[in-house]
Amino acid sequence: xxxxxxxxxxxxxxxxxxxxxxxxxxxxxxxxxxxxxxxxxxxxxxxxxxxxxxxxxxxxxxxxxxxxxxxxxxxxxxxxxxxxxxxxxxxxxxxxxxxxxxxxxxxxxxxxxxx
Amino acid sequence: xxxxxxxxxxxxxxxxxxxxxxxxxxxxxxxxxxxxxxxxxxxxxxxxxxxxxxxxxxxxxxxxxxxxxxxxxxxxxxxxxxxxxxxxxxxxxxxxxxxxxxxxxxxxxxxxxx
Numbered sequence: 439x440x441x442x443x444x445x446x447x448x449x450x451x452x453x454x455x456x457x458x459x460x461x462x463x464x465x466x467x468x469x470x471x472x473x474x475x476x477x478x479x480x481x482x483x484x485x486x487x488x489x490x491x492x493x494x495x496x497x498x499x500x501x502x503x504x505x506x507x508x509x510x511x512x513x514x515x516x517x518x519x520x521x522x523x524x525x526x527x528x529x530x531x532x533x534x535x536x537x538x539x540x541x542x543x544x545x546x547x548x549x550x551x552x553x
Numbered sequence: 554x555x556x557x558x559x560x561x562x563x564x565x566x567x568x569x570x571x572x573x574x575x576x577x578x579x580x581x582x583x584x585x586x587x588x589x590x591x592x593x594x595x596x597x598x599x600x601x602x603x604x605x606x607x608x609x610x611x612x613x614x615x616x617x618x619x620x621x622x623x624x625x626x627x628x629x630x631x632x633x634x635x636x637x638x639x640x641x642x643x644x645x646x647x648x649x650x651x652x653x654x655x656x657x658x659x660x661x662x663x664x665x666x667x
Contacts, residue, residue: 442595474658481557481643482596482658528595540586540609541645541656543595 440465442529444544452552453521459514459547461529471512472530472541473503482528488512499523524551555580557646557659565665566634574629574662578646585627586656587619588643596643602627631664639666 443462451457463469470489474482486497493505503514512529526548530541558577566572578585584603588596598611602621616632625646631638641663645656 481660482645484655484657487655530595540598540601540611541588541596542598545593545595 440469440531440533440542442531442542442544444529444547446547447545448548448550450550450552451519454518456517457515457519457523457549459527459529459549461512461514461544463510463512463529463531465510465531465533467533469531469533471503471505472532473497473501473512473514474528474530474543476526476528476546478525485514485527519549519551521551521553523549525549557582557644557657559642559644559659559662561662562660563663563665565667567667568634568636570634571630571632572634572664574631574642574644574664576627576629576644576646576659578625578627578644579657582646582648582657583625584647585621585625586645586647587627587629588645589613590641590643590661592640599629634666636666639664 441464445460472487473485475485476482485501486495486503488495488505496502501516503512505512526546528546529544532541556579560575586601587599590596599613600610601608605621618630621627641661643661644659647656
């Protein structure tokens with residue numbers, strides 16, 4: 439069975455500082471990997487996705503993530519955060535070529551950007 | 554281009570009642586998935602509909618049922634509501650049947666059971 443672990447429930451960071459949100463997954467098959475962002479009282483918005491090819495994936499709002507198969511990780515990074523980046527971030531995995539595109543989510547990491 | 558729309562946005566129900574939530578997928582999408590997001594948790598997969606049939610189901614009891622209409626819109630029904638059913642219910646749409654490259658989410662329906 440697949441699972442996703444986001445070890446950090448909350449990450450406080452000062453504005454303009456870099457940030458890394460960690461995500462590890464377990465799966466017995468090849469996977470697709472995603473990062474979603476959720477602002478308060480909103481649905482989920484896709485930040486970026488890894489399907490295949492280059493292991494460094496660039497997304498919206500200056501975020502990027504690196505797929506590391508040997509470490510089974512897909513950490514999210516941003517070189518300089520803004521107050522507006524304060525939100526909940528979810529890492530998710532789905533089966534490569536599976537019968538559905540069911541997403542398995544982690545428990546989320548709250549990015550709290552302070553002035 | 555309208556994205557995924559869900560209705561209602563908020564709902565308060567009493568234990569034991571039944572509720573129906575609605576979802577219209579993004580234009581061009583034919584697959585609808587439903588997720589339950591309890592407070593402080595990540596979304597949990599309930600089920601997915603494609604070609605008007607339930608294609609896969611997560612670990613949810615039979616009290617949770619759904620339907621997909623010919624126009625690809627979908628309903629989620631929950632019977633005999635429990636306090637623990639209080640959550641944000643998210644609908645996600647995608648295209649292409651077995652392809653799973655991206656899901657677009659709606660704003661969700663916040664269900665409170667009292």
